[in-house]
Amino acid sequence: MLSKKTKYALHALTYLGKHKDEKTVLIQDIAEEHGISHKFLENILLELKKAGMLGSKKGKGGGYYLIKEPKDIPLSKVIRLLDGPIALLPCVSLNYYEPCAECKTEALCGINKVMIQVRDETLKILENKTLEDILKIG
Amino acid sequence: MLSKKTKYALHALTYLGKHKDEKTVLIQDIAEEHGISHKFLENILLELKKAGMLGSKKGKGGGYYLIKEPKDIPLSKVIRLLDGPIALLPCVSLNYYEPCAECKTEALCGINKVMIQVRDETLKILENKTLEDILKIG
């Protein structure tokens, strides 16, 4: 399951996407809209900013704003940033690979093979669906 | 990511599958083979048994054994039993549905729609791949 961090990040990005005609959006406004703790959300927005997914303006009248087109923000990127691996096993993760402790021969592991399939099908969706797709509906 | 419980369960079932010509298999043998704590594994095997996925024989000379053909044990069933929901969000879980707290209108939520797709593609694999498929390789 996705963590709250990731869910909050997706909601925040959606909110920013909806208000992209405004110059900046306040943390507070996003937090209130979705019932998220201001401070918790602040940490998440900072992470998104460090990852180059959004920009901010300090000082009075400042706030956050998207610096990319929604179509250029794949959901996989958001999830990986906040949650880590998308794969169901460390041994099939593309971005966070680790061998499985209890597994002797990865090359001959049937569980491994199935989870590679799951990973690939999941990524087919999450790498191609973007913030734009979410904005279309919600 | 799958929990250790689920991974251990899959390994234990695989081990039982490989030794299905023997009448019973000891917890201890499975635990040693995969470096799992005997007691932890015992709890997992009990859960599998309660769920009707394997049988056991008490007393001296006893142990565990499969009571179904490997082809009749879909991986989805094992994962759901030990880990709970397969879906990435509670609001798209078929077996463990719950509304999302921060979501106002599920029907109009773009995140929800994408995660339904991910769920369906994942289930297409996990409900059709069985212990037999794992045994074929490992």
Add this chain to the structure above:
DNA sequence: ATAAACCCTATAAAATAAATAGGGTTTATA
């Protein structure tokens, strides 16, 4: 000047996952 806003790091609280403990019950076999 000053108030409003983001920036940063550290810590605490809560929830979950993983492991351990300790005995109870059953049964093959000597």
Add this chain to the structure above:
DNA sequence: TATAAACCCTATTTATTTTATAGGGTTTAT
């Protein structure tokens, strides 16, 4: 029929991760 080997059951503890909070620091429009 005594006994040892094996599963059965529940509760508790420990470790890890997630979620949230705290407390200030820095920047900037007005």
